[in-house]
Amino acid sequence: MVAAGYAEVVDDPARADVAIVRRAAPYEPRGGGFEAFFHAGRLEWTAEEPAPVLDLTGSFGASDEALLDVLFGRSPATGTLPSSMAAVAASREDVPNDTADPLFPDGHGLRLG
Structure with missing residues (x-):
């Protein structure tokens, strides 16, 4: 478990200082061939998909190591967050x-630390 390299991992949430919940990004499964190896399509969740975690703060698509490096101050938390899916569609990839x-x-x- 990656988190054990950063902090004590506990089984009881009552003993935890923080909880990390990882969710898969929304995507549209594709048919066979090369495209089937990639998550593709929409980047927006439906109204129902995020319901279980709406009161939590989230990250999008980071590896366990990258997320923990930011949470524990080993790397700065920076980046760009688009304002909408329309802005993503209009941008040049x-x-x-x-x-x-x-x-x-x-x-x-x-800025941690």
Whole structure:
């Protein structure tokens, strides 16, 4: 378990200082062939999908190591968060930070430590 390399992992949530809940990103399964190896399609959750974790703070698509490095102050928390799926669709996928009116612009983030 990756988290054990960062902190004590407990079985009882009452003993925990923090809980980490990992959810898969929404996607649309594709047919056979090469495309079947990738999560593709929508990036927005339906109204029902996030219900179990709405009161929690989340990350999107980070590896366990990257998430824990930020939570424990080994790396800064920075990045860009688009304002909508429409902004994602209108951006150029090969141009960094190419989203109109992001919720969090490039370089925004927590400074830990």
